[in-house]
Amino acid sequence: MGRLLAIDLGTKRTGLAVTDPLKLIANPLEMVPTHQLLVYLEQYVAREPVEAFILGLPRNLQGEANEMTPRVLQLKGTLEKKFPVIPVKLVDERFTSKMAMQSMLAMGSKKRDRKEKTGNLDKISATIILQSYLASI
Numbered sequence: 001m002g003r004l005l006a007i008d009l010g011t012k013r014t015g016l017a018v019t020d021p022l023k024l025i026a027n028p029l030e031m032v033p034t035h036q037l038l039v040y041l042e043q044y045v046a047r048e049p050v051e052a053f054i055l056g057l058p059r060n061l062q063g064e065a066n067e068m069t070p071r072v073l074q075l076k077g078t079l080e081k082k083f084p085v086i087p088v089k090l091v092d093e094r095f096t097s098k099m100a101m102q103s104m105l106a107m108g109s110k111k112r113d114r115k116e117k118t119g120n121l122d123k124i125s126a127t128i129i130l131q132s133y134l135a136s137i
Helices: 034-047 068-081 096-104 119-137
Strands: 001-010 013-019 028-031 050-057 088-092
Touching: 001 028, 001 034, 001 119, 013 034, 013 119, 028 034, 028 119, 034 068, 050 068, 050 119, 068 088, 088 119
Parallel strands: 001 050, 050 088
Antiparallel strands: 001 013, 013 028
């Protein structure tokens, strides 16, 4: 059985999260620079079975596309070509960054751990996307 791997695409950094092999629990995996994402995914898929990619689809408050939506759809197409046997599923990611920040505050994360460059916010956002997907299946 493969894992589900969630992707929270950003312009500079991309957060990743994975499930356990039984697909019960979502865990933060990594933050990778966006320009290195495909190389990272190739290496990950070579050593871990991945059943599906869960890609966060950004929308505005009205549910319409925003400036990141075309980039996410382009990544979806790239993933489908590069990994043809791994399905790519889209999940609404509205409010995930806000929820991730609230989670970090609730956990008592220090200010330096919440800074963008640490990637913690990106990983937790990806985890929330993955949890949302798991709850929907």
